[in-house]
Amino acid sequence: MSEVRISVEPRTEFGKGAARRTRRAGKIPAVLYGHGSDPKHLSLPAIEFARAVRDNGQNAVLTLEVAGSANELALTKTVTAHPIKNYIEHVDLLLVKRGEKVTVNVPLVLVGDAASGTLVTQTLNELEVEAEALHIPEQFEVSVDGAEDGTQIHASDVKLPNGVTLSADAEVLVAHISDAPSAEDMESEIDAEGAGVVEDESEGTTDSES
Known part of the structure; x- marks a missing residue:
């Protein structure tokens, strides 16, 4: 798996409204945590991050480049996508070190x-x-x-x-x-299931009449 460099920005606004604004700007809200350090709230460039996951799999390792700070190595831990619209809503990143096992x-x-x-x-x-x-x-x-x-x-x-x-x-x-089940086996199973449904419906009718 190759290492991918991505320029990220610190996030100072939080909440659903701030997250929506981040996504409208073409970025993804993310949190970096691990090694006992305080969580860091970041925004990732959406297109570059999606490409990194597509090319390197769900466990993509990123070199995070933050202006004015030292680069940090992070493992993609959790990617949360919108269940219907299929865009990435949030990413959890785990801080790792070279040579470290995860x-x-x-x-x-x-x-x-x-x-x-x-x-x-x-x-x-x-x-x-x-x-x-x-x-x-x-x-x-x-x-x-x-x-x-x-x-x-x-x-x-x-x-x-x-x-x-x-x-x-x-x-x-x-x-x-x-x-593999034969065609006869599948037909028998379907017939049995159909008979069960008919029987259940009959029982239901009897109960209601009583």
């Missing part, structure tokens, strides 16, 4: 095709690991190529690069492979 969640991506006639179910989308702040993987690829019915993949089966250690429970299930 605990992060890294996305898991399944690759390959399981054996014919099987169904792959992914039960874990992110894996918690410990890694050096400047060497956080963008994602982990987990191969299911050729996997047969009954195969289970756990956190301990995920191949981690040198310097990265597992923080999550080693027995946590990442994915499992099972027989």
Whole structure:
């Protein structure tokens, strides 16, 4: 993961109104905290920050350049987006040092095709690991190529690069492979569900009449 330099500005106004004004100016309200220091309220350039996350993943590491102050290294900890309009509302940044190890969640991506006639179910989308702040993987690829019915993949089966250690429970299930249901099985299940609905409605009618 590459290091990204971003020029930031201190924020002196707070509250919803101030946050809206910050966003209208093309910036994102953010808070930098960590290492026992007082939280620092900042504004990030929206376009540059969005590009950093897009190019470097959810755990992007930023070199924050503040006019009149020393540069600081920060890990993107939490990005809060508007649930409907899909713009970034707020960012939490964690102050880190070079060489320091941090605990992060890294996305898991399944690759390959399981054996014919099987169904792959992914039960874990992110894996918690410990890694050096400047060497956080963008994602982990987990191969299911050729996997047969009954195969289970756990956190301990995920191949981690040198310097990265597992923080999550080693027995946590990442994915499992099972027989894919046949068309007849699916039709039977739909028929059974439909019969259950009809029965429930009939019972409801009887109750109301009584």
